[in-house]
Amino acid sequence: MINLVIASGKGGTGKTTVAVNLALSLQEKNIQLLDCDVEEPNAHLFLKPVIENSDEIGIPVPEIDLVKCSFCGRCAEVCAFNALAVFQDQVMVLAELCHGCGSCAYLCPEKAICEVDRPIGVVERGTAGVLQFIHGVLNPGEAMSPPLINAVKKLIMPESITIIDAPPGTSCPVVSAVSGCDFCLLVTEPTPFGLNDLDLAYQMVTRLGIPAGVVINRCDIGDDGVENYCREKGLPLLQKIPFDLEMARLYARGEPAALHLPAWRRRFCELFEQITQLHREAVRQ
Amino acid sequence: MKLAVCAQGEGLSAGVDQRFGRCQFFVIVDPEKGELISSVRNASAEASGGAGPQAAQLLSGLAVEAVALGNVGPNAATALEAAKIKIYIGVEGTVEMTMQKFKEGKLSTISEATVSSHSGMKGNR
Numbered sequence: 009m010i011n012l013v014i015a016s017g018k019g020g021t022g023k024t025t026v027a028v029n030l031a032l033s034l035q036e037k038n039i040q041l042l043d044c045d046v047e048e049p050n051a052h053l054f055l056k057p058v059i060e061n062s063d064e065i066g067i068p069v070p071e072i073d074l075v076k077c078s079f080c081g082r083c084a085e086v087c088a089f090n091a092l093a094v095f096q097d098q099v100m101v102l103a104e105l106c107h108g109c110g111s112c113a114y115l116c117p118e119k120a121i122c123e124v125d126r127p128i129g130v131v132e133r134g135t136a137g138v139l140q141f142i143h144g145v146l147n148p149g150e151a152m153s154p155p156l157i158n159a160v161k162k163l164i165m166p167e168s169i170t171i172i173d174a175p176p177g178t179s180c181p182v183v184s185a186v187s188g189c190d191f192c193l194l195v196t197e198p199t200p201f202g203l204n205d206l207d208l209a210y211q212m213v214t215r216l217g218i219p220a221g222v223v224i225n226r227c228d229i230g231d232d233g234v235e236n237y238c239r240e241k242g243l244p245l246l247q248k249i250p251f252d253l254e255m256a257r258l259y260a261r262g263e264p265a266a267l268h269l270p271a272w273r274r275r276f277c278e279l280f281e282q283i284t285q286l287h288r289e290a291v292r293q
Numbered sequence: 294m295k296l297a298v299c300a301q302g303e304g305l306s307a308g309v310d311q312r313f314g315r316c317q318f319f320v321i322v323d324p325e326k327g328e329l330i331s332s333v334r335n336a337s338a339e340a341s342g343g344a345g346p347q348a349a350q351l352l353s354g355l356a357v358e359a360v361a362l363g364n365v366g367p368n369a370a371t372a373l374e375a376a377k378i379k380i381y382i383g384v385e386g387t388v389e390m391t392m393q394k395f396k397e398g399k400l401s402t403i404s405e406a407t408v409s410s411h412s413g414m415k416g417n418r
Contacts, residue, residue, distance in 0.1 A: 084350060090343025093350040098375040102368060105342045 009038075010287055011170045013189040015213070017205025019176035021195045022225035022249065025259065026276075027173040028054045029266040031139055033276035038168040041136070043143035044157045044185040045175040046129060054264045057141035059134035065144070065159045066125030067108035067152060072099045076120035083112035083121060108155060129156045133163065140168070154184040161185070178205075178212045186213060191287045192220040193246070198230035203237055210243060219290040221246040221283060244286060247279045295330060296381075296395060297321050297352050297360045298388045301417065303332035309384040309391055311363025312413035314344030320388040321357060324395045331355075344413065345369025349376045361391050366413065367406040374404065382407060 014027040024043075028051055031041045043051040070083065070092065077099060084092040084099075091106040092099065103126050113121040129146040144160040146153050153175075161184075164170050174185035186192055192213045196206040206222070213220045222238050227248035238245045249255075255265045255272070265272045299316035300307040310316035315338045321330040333355065337347035345365070349372035352360060359379040373380055381400035384391045394400050 081350075081354075084347075090337065090340055090347050093343070093346035093372055093375075095350065095353045095372075095376040100346050100368075100372050100375055102343050102346060 009167060009169050010191065010284060011164060011172065011189040012191050012193060012283060013044075013172040013174050013186050013218075014193045014195060015174040015182060015186055015209055016176055016195045017178055017207070017209035018196065018202050021176075021197050021202065022223075023176070023195050024051050024054070024173050025225070025265075026193065026195050026223055026249075027051060027171050028264050029272065030276050030280060031055075031171045032264050032266040033273040034169065034280055035277075036169060037138065038140075038165070039138070040140040040142065040163075040165060040168045040170045042160050042164070042170060042172045043141075044160055044172050044181075046144035046146040046153050046156045046160070047175060047181070049143045049145055049173075051173050052141070052143060053262050055136035055139065055141055056262075057134040057136035057139075059132045059141075061133040063131045063159075064127050065129055065131055065156050066127045067106070067155045068110060068123035069103045069106040069108065069126045070101055070112050070121045071124045072101065073120045073122070074099070076118045078118050078120075080117060083116055086111045086115050104151065107152065128152055131156070131159050131163070140165075153181045157181055157184040161188075178208045182209075183212065183216070186218060187216060189218055191283055191290070192218045193223060193283065194220055195223045195225055196234055197226050198224055198232065198234045200231070200233060202230070203233040206234060206237065210241065219286055220244075221286060223247045223249065223279070225249045226251040244282070246282050247275065294323065294325065294359065295321055295355070295357045296324050296392070297333075297355075297357045297378075298391050299360070299362045299384060300332075300388050305329050305387065305389040305392070307332070307388050309361075309363070309386065309388060310417050311384065312417055313360070313362045313365045313369050314338075314340075314346075314348045315413035316348075316362075316417075319348075319352060319355075319357075319360075321355065322388065322392050324392050327392065327396070343368070346372035349373045349378065352376065352378055361395060361400055364408040364412060365403075365406055366408055366410050368410060370404070370406040380404065 081094040221244040353376035
């Protein structure tokens with residue numbers, strides 16, 4: 009039905025809070041929550057899902073058959089990430105630099121390269137009440153998160169409302185999480201730092217051609233820079249969440265506000281209404 | 294023999310660079326004759342990752358037998374071993390001064406890394 013991704017330039021703005029509360033507020037069936045912040049997933053702390061399935065995810069890295077290898081150096085030449093170095097009678101594979109593109113194996117004239125999976129993390133699936141819950145957990149120390157994020161997103165069901173919690177920033181992992189979604193909700197805070205990173209994130213989603221809207225969290229602190237920015241850019245400001253002691257208390261206990269504060273549930277439902285309307289308008293254009 | 298010296302520029306008068314994978318030039322000399330062979334730009338100096346092994350591959354292709362450097366990381370040390378290139382530490386001053394030290398046997402040879410990965414990204418020190 010709709011794939012909605014929650015992103016932000018800056019970290020710690022409240023992406024997970026918005027994603028989790030939105031998912032819990034909707035009175036619909038077929039809702040999926042995907043935590044794509046695989047480096048430090050935390051939506052499970054609030055949703056407390058029962059995990060039913062766990063699949064290891066790997067990326068294909070080259071393995072060299074030194075008997076067939078002629079040490080021509082073609083594999084190292086085509087690798088964009090310096091994951092291979094070829095010497096007179098040895099080949100060095102730096103597996104942690106490999107992005108798994110397969111060029112080396114495909115272009116090896118001696119067919120001396122086969123690809124073997126290097127595990128990078130797991131995808132876990134389960135349920136939290138009526139919600140379907142899926143997240144990726146990247147192995148500690150691992151830098152290659154996009155393949156794991158893509159593995160999580162493969163489990164999107166087209167007939168569902170899918171809410172995706174993205175990692176912070178604007179680099180490859182975020183682009184992986186945001187790409188192909190119907191709408192991007194940008195969560196920010198009303199500070200110069202929040203504005204700077206909102207601008208970066210908005211530039212990113214614009215390039216990806218994804219319609220966006222903004223939620224300002226802790227809206228009653230800071231300045232009006234973000235609101236002015238939204239007005240100038242014609243970027244819809246959809247919701248403002250105040251710095252609320254009750255919400256903070258619930259958060260600190262790992263309790264989503266939507267389950268305890270009906271007024272907030274209504275506000276998140278309104279937010280979703282606005283998003284679906286903007287999505288419909290974007291589809292029409 | 295062919296000795297590569299990690300350097301900041303070209304020629305015998307170039308200042309040395311303490312880094313291996315991210316030095317700007319390899320100045321290749323013949324220490325026995327005290328002669329300059331060539332100055333080769335290190336294309337992987339700006340690489341996002343894997344600079345050390347790429348530099349080792351470059352030197353291997355140039356049939357270099359030994360390299361004089363300040364510090365070397367674990368991947369670069371493994372790569373130099375695979376390339377059968379001997380590692381000498383203790384570069385100092387210019388390429389010429391380092392070549393002289395090598396001739397006098399004042400550079401010591403090592404087979405293991407002196408620093409951790411990515412140390413060269415912090416600059417020449």
